[in-house]
Amino acid sequence: MQSQDQITRQNFDDWMVPVFSPAAFIPVRGEGSRVWDQQGKEYIDFAGGIAVNSLGHAHPVVVDALTEQAKKLWHVSNIYTNEPVLRLAKNLVDNTFADKVFFCNSGAEANEAALKLARKVGLKIGGEHKNQIVSFKNSFHGRTLFTVTAGGQPKYSQDFAPLPKGIEHIEYNDLAAAKSAITENTCAVIVEPIQGEGGVVPASLEFLQGLREYCTEKGAVLIFDEVQTGVGRTGSLYAYMNTGVTPDILTSAKALGGGFPIGAMLTTDHFANMYSVGDHGTTYGGNPLASAVANAVFEFVNTDTVLQDVKNRHKQFVRGLEEINKSTSIFEEIRGQGLLLGAVLKSEFTGQAGRLMNIASEFGLLVLVAGPNVIRFAPALVISEEEVEEGLIRFAKAVQQFLNAS
Template sequence: MNQPMTITRNDFNQWMVPVFAPANFILVRGEGSRVWDQQGKEYIDFAGGIAVNALGHAHPVAIQALTEQAQKLWHIGNGYTNEPVLRLAKQLTDSTFAEKVFFANSGAEANEAALKLARKYGNDSGVEGKNQIVAFNNAFHGRTLFTVTAGGQPKYSQDFAPLPEGIQHVAYNDLNAAAAVINDQTCAVIVEPIQGEGGVLPADVEFLKGLRELCDRHNALLIFDEVQTGVGRTGALYAYMNTDVVPDVLTTAKALGGGFPIGAMLTTDALAKVLTVGSHGTTYGGNPLACAVANAVFDYINSPEVLEGVKARHQQFVAGIEAINAKYPVFSQVRGEGLLIGCVLKDEYAGQAKQVTNLAAEEGLLALVAGTDVVRFTPSLIIPEADIIEGLQRFERAVARLVK
């Protein structure tokens, strides 16, 4: 048997397609909200795998679900169904507006399914040219050609032209701009209740209500991309529940599997009928392993204790960040909901969000950016209070270094 090879960070540059620029350390182990690198250095995790590790690392509930299912059935393909996928579909439909679910492996795939559903809905409507999609500047919906075009960040899409047509972008939170372009040719409007990658920017409730009215008036589908905001991240099970606005289609991924890849598109009975046998599909989507883990993770999060705990932790984070900012005034505002938090840098520190997270890593804290001017925290939904306190102390040291 071969000896296990020694792996170093340089091997990434050697063997990997260079679409990422990972940190110069390699993480090898995690427990709760702490992780360790190859050298044994410990970090507190405020990044949460980009809002994925909703129960932190190596949570017993997820481990038990995975290991139990791993001894039974891994994959059978979509010519057959399985028990975990049906249980998960029941949990999702019982807990939301939805009546039908399509499972995929990622947020991009969930959004791809939603956009394809919308196009087919428009094409089946009998209204000529009803194929236009309205999306928003600075949005992020994934990296497939369709979803990256729907995303409102040309830096991610312009190199891959020609792009799919019929997608128009307007300013986020600007209802008048949306009203000017939504018409009877619109088949869908896709929006994030909080723009995550776009800077942790919450939608005004009146804006979302206005989009709902415009979609109703023009017989267009309202799609909520809740890939980042879903499964407890905002303190509600899904962010739409904070707004009194119910979408026609909702996409969910990230936290749904707590670290195991899974995504889903949720919709109503009436709209699900638009997609018929063979009109869309996936090989891995809804596989028993992913669904078994997601069942356990979703069930654990979908409880008053966890969801109320997210709101309490939000207050603790904001108070801690504001205390740091009182000493070292580098942030113009702290925004977001629940444990999707954005610290917006003042103009004099514009463009330095990555510098802050690099310094934080040196101090033993994992954090994210959301664009060049916002430091983003998306930790475990059940991160212990002690880890929040210690993590913010490390963050303060990083901010102090930035100022100096």
């Protein structure tokens, strides 16, 4: 048997189903917003596990919560409830619009629960024809068959037909299209306040306010997918709090567990009570271990200090990226909120975001892409001013090499 010390990147190709194409190096240790690979090379982490590692790597708050709960109770099934999950539910209810929470293991599962609930609501209040779902082009809602169909990127769903029916995709930020699409037969509209995978594209306030108005008028459920924007990512606890718009259902995951798998669907009593015992379920969702970790993360993030730091680091990122752009003219636009930012490559570099991401890793920096033309930054919410500064220095060097090689 091969020892742990002999593990190499080649082993991925040998043993793993090829649905990913990982980097050539393997991270083995992290602390705060720094990561080290098998060779001991250090990286500053501007990727955050794709907006997951809200407190960075090995944060004492998360480690302590995990180890303390691990000594007590890991899993009991949903035949029983448990103390950590009830504490977490109370925190979410007390700090959002919601009255009730359903816990699962991922963002896709949270969106699955939300879409199923919306269909049940439609059936109960409007009959069998009120089952249509409106979503948006370039959106992303997960990888189950239902959520990948709800997502507005055909490349993720086209090979898995036949797909669930009754889902229409319209242009994001197009109020006229939304007004036309939302009818008496619409049971739900699902929208990301900022399209993350779709390029870090914020919704306009007018667009979200219009969706709220049209959903209320037609009796449709408004679902905010906050899997990527939630739990402090935008500088508010949830992005809907920046908009003046309150959804009927909100989904949360990623940063909620700080790296431990957990997802949540939040809604009001009115809609929650349309689900009955046995309508939906989960084996692992709401287990004590995940709930204890998520509760520690949530309570740490939900403070004025952390949320203000996110806003401060946002300004630092934007200033730094604009400085890089002054000397290189590589970006068309810098957009996003809080610590979810997208740097859009100019048209002459179309399709080359992945190449720039790989060059950045050579300079000891982890970044993301959001489609083929956008570099995405989603670091820990607690990343320091010094780490942002050093990371931007490394990114500037990567940009220069990228341009020299173009």
